[in-house]
Amino acid sequence: MIPKYEAIAADIRRSIEDGALKPGDKLPTVVEFCELYSVSKITVKRAIEQITEEGLITSRRGSGTYVKDTAGLPGQAFFQGKNDRAQGFSYEHRGEKVTSVVYDFSIVNPPADIAAQLGIAEDDFAYHIVRVRQADEKPIVIEYTYMPLELIPGLKKKDLYGSVYHFIREQCGLKISSFHRTIRAVAATEEEAKRLDTKLGSPLLELTQIGFLDSGAAFEYSVSRNVGDRFELHNVTLA
Amino acid sequence: MIPKYEAIAADIRRSIEDGALKPGDKLPTVVEFCELYSVSKITVKRAIEQITEEGLITSRRGSGTYVKDTAGLPGQAFFQGKNDRAQGFSYEHRGEKVTSVVYDFSIVNPPADIAAQLGIAEDDFAYHIVRVRQADEKPIVIEYTYMPLELIPGLKKKDLYGSVYHFIREQCGLKISSFHRTIRAVAATEEEAKRLDTKLGSPLLELTQIGFLDSGAAFEYSVSRNVGDRFELHNVTLA
């Protein structure tokens, strides 16, 4: 069942995408939307909030809601729904041929600081994965990942060539809820340069990421280093 | 006037920060919160949503709302409220001595692609600003900024040594609503290396950012290049 507010949000989004609503245009008022869709004010408000978070519109109390002037933005405005790369590499590069090179797949006791961030004991086991992800044969990112063994039983090497998130969702029946990230720029080490087909010291976008399930448990600690000129992040931030 | 949902959110946040609610703990149910604060369900829901977006808790339909296990996260969990650097450099480095070096401050016709992104004509004027921002004498970032002259009249060179956002808000009476960003890792040019006191080719975190007012107009196009080992971004993403 699609909630009403999502259907309305999709409708507004579509109006902007196909040009029925142009940059600077004033949207119908909340009350007008209520009549238009035969819904309550809160439902309209919710739809408007969602499109606002996507960066397409902005509201001024007492005045109205307006389409932002995102004319020149190179497609940035229309990542459908969610910001960022919460969807995973496979989703992001759908349409391209996604392959992986696995450099390590083992079960270890993770370093103390990582165990702490995963909320597990120092003598608890975790998978350790090092892999390079490629899109259309071109290496994009190297990932260093730890995942608690107990949360994700039965992970095999072959699963690393597809989407591990898919495995977690479908095979383990778990729900991924959120990620905490730190973003930095770093230089490629000699080993990384070789594995990523780039030069020693070349700039990499590093994401240090802890993933959480809807139970509140951390299921992943991952550092990924993305080749600078083959990867970029997009986001919309509300002031 | 502080809305009720914000007061409740602040209360929940405080309970987690001071340890009254620990990682893995179940929060009171929505209905219990309603009785506790004598408010309606939607108000509680809204407070819970806000804390969820901050990354501290997670809800499971049919089960309850739980404190996430963010024990080991280095303070990341407690950026108060908003993600990211929407607040500006001055705010982010409050407590430190913030200074600026201005390399250019002029009024120009911006390049065509930038004019398009600002939603202005090619023969419209814009400020062009190049400055380095320092915290405690250490250069952190170099910014290349264009701002439409008509939107921000009266900007003077002296304003560039403080917060330009402050000027926009207080002197122009405008409301900043949102930012669209693209994030990359790039290499420092020779000029940048000199200005940022780093080495040629060293990794920089580049933010290409368009800022919007609550009218929907773009007020800023800015590329900022942050020294890799002196700057990091944090964010929380919901799946």
Next chain:
DNA sequence: AAGTGGTCTAGACCACTTC
């Protein structure tokens, strides 16, 4: 079957903008 979060109604009241 009982408990819990998610959506929604039909308003009321208020803060703020616009004229």
Next chain:
DNA sequence: AAGTGGTCTAGACCACTTC
């Protein structure tokens, strides 16, 4: 003074989890 978005009530109904 009129118009507009923001918050909030007191519920109802539903989807899902837990037992």
